[in-house]
Amino acid sequence: MTNFSRRRFIKQTGIVSTAFFLPLRFNPFFKEKEMMNKKHVEVIIVGGSYSGLAAAMALGRALRKVLVIDSKKPCNRQTPYSHNFLTQDGKTPTEISELAKQQVSSYNTIEFFDGIVTKASKADNFFEVQTASGNVVYANKLIFATGIKDVMPDIKGFSECWGISVLHCPYCHGYEVKSEITGVLGNGEYGFEFSKLISNWTKELTLFTNGKSTLTPEQTKILERHSIRIEEKEVQELEHVHGKLQSIIFNDGTKQSLQAVYSRLPFNQHCTLPEELGCEITVEGYLKADALQRTTIDGVFACGDNVNRMRTVASAVAMGTTAGMTVNKELVEEKFIIERR
Ligand SMILES: Cc1cc2nc3c(=O)[nH]c(=O)nc-3n(C[C@H](O)[C@H](O)[C@H](O)COP(=O)(O)OP(=O)(O)OC[C@H]3O[C@@H](n4cnc5c(N)ncnc54)[C@H](O)[C@@H]3O)c2cc1C
Numbered sequence: 001m002t003n004f005s006r007r008r009f010i011k012q013t014g015i016v017s018t019a020f021f022l023p024l025r026f027n028p029f030f031k032e033k034e035m036m037n038k039k040h041v042e043v044i045i046v047g048g049s050y051s052g053l054a055a056a057m058a059l060g061r062a063l064r065k066v067l068v069i070d071s072k073k074p075c076n077r078q079t080p081y082s083h084n085f086l087t088q089d090g091k092t093p094t095e096i097s098e099l100a101k102q103q104v105s106s107y108n109t110i111e112f113f114d115g116i117v118t119k120a121s122k123a124d125n126f127f128e129v130q131t132a133s134g135n136v137v138y139a140n141k142l143i144f145a146t147g148i149k150d151v152m153p154d155i156k157g158f159s160e161c162w163g164i165s166v167l168h169c170p171y172c173h174g175y176e177v178k179s180e181i182t183g184v185l186g187n188g189e190y191g192f193e194f195s196k197l198i199s200n201w202t203k204e205l206t207l208f209t210n211g212k213s214t215l216t217p218e219q220t221k222i223l224e225r226h227s228i229r230i231e232e233k234e235v236q237e238l239e240h241v242h243g244k245l246q247s248i249i250f251n252d253g254t255k256q257s258l259q260a261v262y263s264r265l266p267f268n269q270h271c272t273l274p275e276e277l278g279c280e281i282t283v284e285g286y287l288k289a290d291a292l293q294r295t296t297i298d299g300v301f302a303c304g305d306n307v308n309r310m311r312t313v314a315s316a317v318a319m320g321t322t323a324g325m326t327v328n329k330e331l332v333e334e335k336f337i338i339e340r341r
Helices: 006-013 016-021 028-034 050-061 093-105 188-198 217-225 313-340
Strands: 039-046 066-070 110-114 117-122 127-131 136-144 148-150 182-185 205-208 229-231 235-241 244-250 255-257 260-262 267-269 300-302
Touching (some): 039 050, 039 117, 039 313, 050 093, 050 110, 050 313, 182 188, 300 313
Parallel strands (some): 066 110
Antiparallel strands (some): 117 127, 127 136, 148 267, 244 255
8 A cells, every 4th residue: 555645535536434433453554644754662563464464563552752754575476375274274364464453453553554664773872763755764673574576587477376286384285285296396405305394285296496406316216215216307397377386397398297396495584684783693594593583683583474484473473472472571671671760
């Protein structure tokens, strides 16, 4: 949703009654109008998907003044249904986040802003954050719940199938494609380990190494013993209908029918601002955070996919809750220290 005023919205759309009769707490247009430049809140949460909203809920329940800024590009947006999150199994990603946002909105110290944060800097004991639309906001603490961006390989049809029939995780989507003709796209140690895991869901499994196999002779024998085929031909295209895989086409023009393929992709941090603030990054490319979601920079916290390879909604939510609780505890402690002086 773009940022524009309630008055302009009503003028452009003519939707007067709906906008007026929405309860104020749930009315995003009201909240956007309220977000003023140079505002100071206790906590800014950058990223308002599962992890950010979980942090916001913990902080809202702790009566903290919070601003959640979200650019609305969660990594699972192309997947039709989300699984393995208790009480929400089989719901669409949007259904889950909308229900979450509705519940978080009932805490009236939480405000939302749809937009992208483009700058963040630290002064003595507060942070300055700037959005692409030019708003400047200050906060005592910053939480980054900004996720990661998958880097799609140069294979025709791959990105169209991502999250639909090209899958990142069997715990999220394996049950729905159990026993189907399945592939793993990978090579070496990773291809070997991933194939072993996926063989739990289907006996019809091929490891596509997309070029010469780099598995050890021992690994090759183990896969063969478990009837997992290894195909070394280079992959040219994934043939699909609206993201539903039909077959895998090789460079030599031959093809093999296939219903699902698993692949773990390289990734980039969705937001580079934590790094620019000085937060340490692990060798795998995650933000370094401790068990309480504290990064290596004082006052800066991170939660969700950006810190963790256990990529599920459940872990994103768990880490968000922890971040919210930790931030509140720090604010409480700081108040007591100040009062002691
Ligand atoms: C294709 C796919 C399917 C999946 N299916 C499942 C499933 O079935 N079950 C399951 O449990 N998990 C699933 N997952 C994993 C799950 O989606 C993630 O673990 C979860 O979305 C992580 O939540 P998050 O809040 O950390 O990050 P995201 O959900 O990725 O959200 C990050 C948010 O931060 C915002 N943001 C980033 N930078 C900025 C900025 N500078 N300013 C403002 N906002 C910013 C983004 O726009 C986005 O809204 C799937 C993942 C993928 C990729």
